[in-house]
Amino acid sequence: MTTLADKSIHPFRICTPQGELDDLHERLDRTRWPDELPGVGWAYGIPRDYLKELVQYWRYEYHWRAAEAALNEWPQFTTTIDGANIHFAHIRSPEPEATPLVMTHGWPGSIVEFAKVVGPLTDPRPHGGDPADAFHLVLPSIPGFGLSGPTRETGWEFRRAAAAFAELMERLGYQRYGVQGGDWGAGISREMGRTRPDQVIGVHLNLLPNSAATQEPDADELDALSPMERKRTLASWARMQQWNRDRQGYADIQATRPQTLAYALTDSPVGQLAWIAEKFKEWTDSREYPEDAVDRDQMLTNVMLYWLTHTAGSSARIYYERAHADYWGTPPEPSATPTALADFPRDNFIPLRHIADRTNNIVQWTQYDQGGHFAAMEQPELLVGDVRKFFRKLREAATG
Template identity: 40%
Template sequence: MSDDHQLQSPVRRRLCTAAAAAPLVAAPFGLLSSKENSMNETTQKTGGANAAVRPFKYNASDADLADLRRRIEATRWPDRETVQDSKQGVQLATIQKLAQHWATKYDWRKVESRINAIPNFIMNIDGLDFHFMHIRSKHENALPLLVAHGWPGSIIEQMKIIGPLTDPTAHGGGEADAFHLVIPSMPGYGFSARPTTTGWNPPRIADAYNELMKRLGYTKWGAAGGDWGAIVVEQMALKTPPGLVGIHTNMANVIPPDLDKILFQGDPVPTNLTGDEKHAAEQLHEFYRHIGYAVLMGDRPQTLTGLTDSPVGLAAFMIDHDPASYEMIARSISGTPEGLSPDDVLDNVTLFWLTNTAISAGRLYWENKTPFFSVKGVKIPVAVSAFPDELFQAPKSWAEQAYPKLVHYNKLPKGGHFAAWEQPKFYSEEVRAGFKTLR
């Protein structure tokens, strides 16, 4: 974005620099005692330095789950929308169906067991406790890969890709496609600590992620991300740490800054664009009309206190990230098989609820000063996967201009903003292809 664009009012500045992301964290209802009971601090030598790595497990209390159900059942509902579609936001029938499923059929213990079956750890970096999953492949020559989530996502987004990436021979790939995975929770999200001071923005998170990989003893690694994760991995690349061989993104930051300014202001899409460029510009132009959630979190996140008091209010806020994602989720709630099931959605929302992180996660929008979609100046190798229902499907022409070392570009036939979560097969294949020449 241009300097003029960055110097607009605080709301618009933060929105423009933070508009389009995706996931949500406080002293979760039983999280402190769970940490104390389940983490035995050990010392692990990594990369020539001693780093405290504490094993981690999480178990929600029965009382917290009963309280969640009670709150869902006690929801005070609004009037039905006065239109026949989703122009006014999450439709009453949709959120009521999701709430009924949540209160009567959903079982948090299933995903909790899956989380705890994965090696989870806590490490203090820059004064903050970072939670991360660390899954090593059985294949010796696997490439270490950090995978970063965004908002309203979490580690839940990446769990479907753990098998395909760490054990590719069991998922249609070869031994040479294997990765060791490191999947961190962002500050203020999930099981990571919630910052009590300001300053935790994408560049600082990038520093912490680079430090995490170094402390784990990796001298060569890649990074991949979508939503905020796409912003963070580009910031990791801009730091040019010696071990980072390249990045993969499914939300490429390739919009020419002048065009981004035009689209954000709501001006007409220019006519001097190619077909793919025009399509991407039209998608982003439309998305910029639906960024109220980012305005609120970018300007006054603490005002959203209701999200910590009403689980149904939290769920409605989280599923309305962007129109395409909402429509896909709404179809799923109505019974149409989609990339995300109602249980998938509730796994993520329930994690936010139990860890009480709606506000602490939302503060990332307030902290951010980094443009979301425009070119950042990444010089290391980059792989781009362009999914059709992303906020915009990045054209190859823009990707080539934004990334001088573009090593992979592909347009996918299906999938949207939460690519790893929605289309884990496509996403895993793309990550393999993206890093094939960088191992």
């Protein structure tokens, strides 16, 4: 039984012991580097020369204390929900009528992803926006990830996380609110809207689960589509084939043997960096290096939250828990909550409207010509604009 004491919310500040940073620097200095085949680029994984340069920067030029201070400018808290420690930032808007909004990250992300969108969303006035579009932001760390980790028991998949975040919003006193997310944050956000339509006014996503082509489309399916959707369907299937051939391996490992992986990533900061930085190259709208799409210091701060909290393994477990849940392999359950998708072209999958409409109440679907998986980092202005537009539309519909 939950008691009043169990529901208490505690202020939190990041305060990293200097010994942790000294240990990191020592490990970086003592890195054992593997060999590398000549001329293979990114085909076999993250290139050694690039990673060496990135590690040099991490060791001698990146400043964690500055990043720590910037994160501590956000009011942060912890609370215990369903036996797990839940960390979250809660940034209230100066606009009293602001809309509460939960923004949820994914893997290998963190609340660091949202650094460039917090200001414009919470306080539109100084950013050239309409104060009517303001939001009270709640940025939780997924159980097992970063400052919400590690988890202490099995079973923390995305549906359980969705229930925990709904409980968090109730504790904060928000009866009606919106949700937003990509990657695992998209699954969590959609689930919150699906299961709690009386609380969630709208679901804004920059990745829509279960909306890409997962098998080769047949002639009958293609004939029923418009020429544009037919072309998009073939492109979606081609990208899915590429994903299955070249990019699915990390997820298979994390869904089957996350503990074995955890030993390497928890012991080697370069291993942890390589495991994450590769995704910031492959999943973004970048040309040659991750920094073509995302800020280098912001990416390293994200890596630091995994390293300092020792959560490489516990964050990976969300893949295992979903793959071994009773619902795994079953069709998605329909959601009636109004849903928006901001579709960025270099995300991992190409979503299809005719599939999405089967199980989602899509009221806004916007395709952009730049950006990838980490939308809040890559294209913060586009994401902010899309979020504002969606919830403005919902407000106008509610007021007639």
